[in-house]
Each structure stands twice: as structure tokens, then as C-alpha cells.
Amino acid sequence: MNFTKTTEQDSNYNHLEKMTVSELLTNINSEDKTVALAVEKAIPQIEILVNQIVQKLEKGGRLFYIGAGTSGRLGILDASECPPTFGVSYDLVIGLIAGGDSAIRKAVEFAEDSTTQGWKDLQNYNISEKDVVIGIAASGTTPYVISALKNCNKNQIITGCITSNHNSPLSQTAQYPVEVIVGPEFVTGSSRMKAGTAQKMTLNMITTTTMIKLEKVKGNKMVDMQLSNNKLVNRGIKMIMSELNISQKEAQNLLDKYKNVRTAIQHYNNGN
Template identity: 80%
Template sequence: MSFTKTTEQDSNYDHLEKMSISELLLNINNEDKTVPYAVEKALPQTEALVFQIVDKLKQGGRLFYMGAGTSGRLGIVDASECPPTFGVSHELVIGLIAGGDSAIRKAVEFAEDSTTQGWKDLKAYNINTDDVVIGIAASGTTPYVISALEMCNKNNIITGCITCNKNSPLSQVSQYPIEVIVGPEFVTGSSRMKAGTAQKLVLNMITTSTMIQLGHIKGNKMVDMQLSNNKLVDRGTKMIMNALDVSQEEADELLQKYKSVRAAIQNYSNGNT
């Protein structure tokens, strides 16, 4: 199959340095508006992968994200938001980045070019056939990610990917590829822009839909969220007030007693107050 890096093609705009701030913002925004439509075209691919993730997680498996640079950071952000949002273990969704944790803040030179480190990073977590591994790479050519997925395939571990180029090497080694073709970036090759936005949208969709399928949302509320700050405690109190038609004082007492919105609602509904 032919492979063209549309993420590396020349921007549709030129002489950016001559644009006013207003022009720059308008043109960047115009480009960003195209991203959700590109994501929409990839919904069937996304659904196929989410189906596999839900099935494996119901069996006790885990979800791994792997990437380098911006892609790796986006995976780590999404993974790190699952425990506070859905009340799940930090070991359920795990983000890995080429170069290790230090690469989250500062680029580690040539880390993404390793063809062995990705699999080593997965083996450190005792990766197995219950798990799902998603490679994230806008270019679809990152050796760290591709080589890891190749090893996953050899070991009968389900693989998927999120990339912004069609028919990329990463897509070729992924059992469930998601290709969101956003086209050239406003600044040529700066895939932290439209490509990064597309990846973030897809990651949100994957974990949110998965966690809903796993039962961590009731109605439209985060009943399993961690009560880790005053804002979330206040949100939890209001959830209980609305669900049980009780006063703020009663809701607060229930939340303080059971330390969980779900537990408070269930116990009150069962007459255990």
C-alpha cells in the first residue's frame, strides 16, 4: 500500500510571520474546526477497538497506551485521569512514553528510535494476553511503538493504534487501527496541533465509552469518582441530593459516611442510613 505522510505536507498557509495575531488565531481556529469531522470518519474503527477493550477489561485485563513525545504525553494524561474520574485502579489504564517518565516534561533524544525498549517497558508490567496495547503516533512511523506492537502480535496480545496518516507502518502492524486524517498542520509538521487534538478526542472517546460500558457511570454522573478535592466533594453532595431528594446536610452526611457517591446512594436506597 502507498504511504504518504500528510502530517508532514506543507501547510495550507504561508508567510505566517506576516500575519497579525487576529489572522493567526482565526486561521488556526479554522484548521481546528476540521478535526472533529476527521474523527467522525474514524468512528467505525474506534468502535471496533473499544469493543475489544471492553471485552478484555471485563475479563480482568488492562489497557496500555504507548507513544513518544506529544503522543506519549497524551496517552499518559488520559490514563492518569481515569482513576479520579471513574474510581478505577491506577493499574487499569497505563500510559508509557519513550524515554520514561522524565520524557513527560523534557524530550529524551532518540528515545523514540529504539526498536527494543517498547517491549521491555511492556514486559516490566507483565504484559499478557488479557491486555490491550494501543500505539499512539501521529506520523505512524515511531519505531518505539511499532516494534512493541509487533512483539504484542507475536504474543497474541490485542493491538490497536491512533495515527493521523493513512496506511502507515503503525497501521499495518495494528490489528485495530484508528486513522484520523487531519491533513497538513497550520505550522508545517507541527503534529502537536491538529493531530494532537484528534488524538486527544479519540482517547477521550475510548476511555469514556469503555468506563460507561464497565458500569462506572450512573445516568450521566461520575458516581465512582474519587473525592480528592473540595470541588469534587461538592459535586458528589449535589449528586446525592438530586438522586435521593434529600437536603444538602443529609447528602453531606451520607457522603462523609460512605466516602463514595455510589455507596451513599445504594445504602440510602436500601434503608441503610
């Protein structure tokens, strides 16, 4: 197999310690500007994966992210933002990280090297062929992630991945690989930088597009968002005012009564 880890190749910059703060920031930013273009090239792969996710979730399935280190944290971040943004259950999109929840804040040594724990972690959620599992690993070589996907494949569970190396072992394992090739990092091997940014952008695209196709957005508004703080309550009131062309007081009364923007609009339109 022809496989080169571009994420581990030497930075295009050297003698970083001799650069001024301005030079460091400018050069990092120059590298970051290339990430969106790399993601753009992967859109056809992302589209195929999203279509699979939508089909499974429409039939009652779930979406799992599994990763180690930065990759695991980004999956958990994206999963945790779906319920407040789209009003879905916390059981719909689930993020798992090597080493367990304690690894979110503090690295757990060698957790990513386990070839058995990833599948065990998925089994704790009674994973089945109804679900989709996306492995996230910038390197594309993380044993915890690859072994989990191999077991998913054996059990007829759809698998995808997000990686920043072409033709990696992870890409070879996933049924629907997404490869966002960002090239060498500013600090050699520091894949929390461009690769991590690429992962965040890709995850945003996957869940946002999926939730829109699951009708969790109306027009361009988050009508199913959880009203968990004053900012979101005020946003909800403005949505209702705009949609129904009514006063702020009327909109507030509707939201107070129904506790959900979509429900408030529906009841108003139905004359209830």
C-alpha cells in the first residue's frame, strides 16, 4: 500500500523560535487559509457519507464519532452541540474518545493504541446496523479507531472516517472515507492545527446538513433549538415575530406557552 503521512512531514517553515510574534501569527494564518480549499476538494466524499447518515437517522439510527486526542475531542464537541442547536436527543449524535471522558481534559497515555477498547466503547451503547460510525484521526493510523471500524464492518454497521492522509489504513478500513489533505503543519506533526481545523469544518458540514435534511431547520432558522439562556430566548422571540408578523409581546407570550419556536408558530397558524 502506497501511504505517506503528509501530516508528519516537515513544516514549510523553519527556525520558528527566531520569528517575531507578528511573523508567527501571519505564517500560521497563511497556512490556515489553505484549509477551506482542502475541505472543498473533499465535498464529493462528504456528500456520499452524509447521504448514508441521513438515511440511517431517518429510520431511527444514531451517529457515532470515535477518535483519540484532538480528533476525539472535536467529535465530542460537535455531538454535544447538536441537541441545543437542533433540539434533538443527546442520544442521536454521540462522541467517544480513547481513554474515556477524563481524556477530554487530560491526555490518557497510550489509550489510542488499544485494538480492543474502541469496539467495547461502542458496544456500551448497544451499537447496531441501524447506526453509523465515523472514525476521526488526522494520521489515519490510530489503532483505537481503526479496530473499532473493522468490528463495525464485520457487524454490518456503516462506517466513515475523517483523516488528513491519503490512502491511510483508516481510509482503507472505512466504507465511506473523507480525506482532507492539508499538508504539513506549521509546527511539524502538530495535527491539532490545520488537520484539526479541517476536522471541525467537516464535522460542522456533516451535522448541519444532516439536521437540515431531517427538517430541524425552517427557512434558515434554528426553530428547534433549546431555549437554554436569555440570548436564545430573545432569538426565538425574534424568529416568531418575523415569521408571523406579530408584536414582541405576542411572540413572547407564544414562546412562554409552548417553549419551542416551531411549536409556537404551528399553533398560531392553526388558530389554537
